[in-house]
Amino acid sequence: MRSLNHIYSLLKKDLLLELRQQYNFYGVLLYIVATIFVLYLAIEEPEPKVWNGLFWVIQLFICINAVAKSFLQESRHRMLYFYSIAGPRDFVLAKLLFNSLLMLVMSLLSLLLFSLFLTNPVQKTGSFIGLVMLGGWSLSLVFTFLAAIAAKAQQNAAIMAILGFPIIIPQLLLLMRLSNAVFDPALTIPSDTILLLIAMDLMVILLAVILFPFLWKD
């Protein structure tokens, strides 16, 4: 119960910070708009396969940009303060939750812009929105943990890409295969692949909870 309270307060703190210093949110938003606009100028009407590939790669880059700051913004002293009031597990769970929310908003926004600018080849809109949310969630979980590693190593966001790309490839592959079924009304979306993705997400949360206390100590 106490740890739930801690998670709630830490989450509230992140949300309030986001609302007060909106430059981060608008920065990522501008990044999405600019990237999709450049794509729109470069290719007008991509085929479904290209659309799908581009969409997920853009999600990947959005995720790195949205999540990278989450641990870097906390200064040493503030981390020490959090350490004294809440455990590392509460802290990392709050961060995972906050970044999931942020990434959900960003994925949905980029989906909207994508279908606005680059036409909309999606046949099953409802299931694709679900897939996008699942994909955004998976990406945000993995990159939140990598952001913690990068912040502890005092490195920039570039190392996040180096560390994260090989790890995220299988999930991206699964997501792209799943969303290929969305463009064709004849294909059904395999539910065991969705379960596999959810299982991998749960594994990432478990690993983060187990491993973050080791990163935290200084």
Next chain:
Amino acid sequence: MIIDEKNYMHKSWWKIASALLLIYTFVCGLLLDVPNLPALEETIRNLYFHVGMWFCMMTLFILSVINSIRYLRSFSLKYDIYARQYATVGIVFGLLGYLTGAIWMSYTWADPNNPSFQSFSAVAREPKLIGTAIALLIYFAYLILRDSITDIDKRARISAVYNIFAFAMLFPTIWIVPRLLPSLHPGGQSGNPALDTRDIDHRMLAVFYPAVVGWTLLGVWITTLKIRINILKEKKMMQ
């Protein structure tokens, strides 16, 4: 920092075993009868070398992650050196696996009418090549991360955390991806990608298993030498 002195010399039976098994692999692997299959023909003998590399690589990566876990349990810096050296030698065996695979491929899969540079993109789509590429990229990233941090304890802790996290994500990958995509390799979509005994002739198993054990022991042997060199270097720096 405590690095205890260990005398490795009195446990040399497995090094002798490794040498004997590899001599057996080379002699019998090149001389014994093999099934004569179309397209493969005599190149099938590469199985003893090519597949041995992959088994050795995976064993070394598993040993690396075990040492990372041991480090986080004890915070003894020698386990950090163990983990790093197992990863490095694992990468070397992975590259050797690619090399032996490339030689084999040029005799079997490559389109003789096409220059090999042009058939690369078709062959590189192989799920097993992708899986190994992911594994190698992860361990290259591990080395970059580890060497980018200057503080010794911090370096050991953060790289151990990444090693465990990446390995835990890698394992489902190499378990899932080969079963998902069509492949030119035997095994894959229908069955076990590495250890299907129905796939392999019994005459070849008599050389294949000793070869795998021999290569793996050789990898561990090389790593223990590197570990000893690095522990000596650390000691020199401490003085």
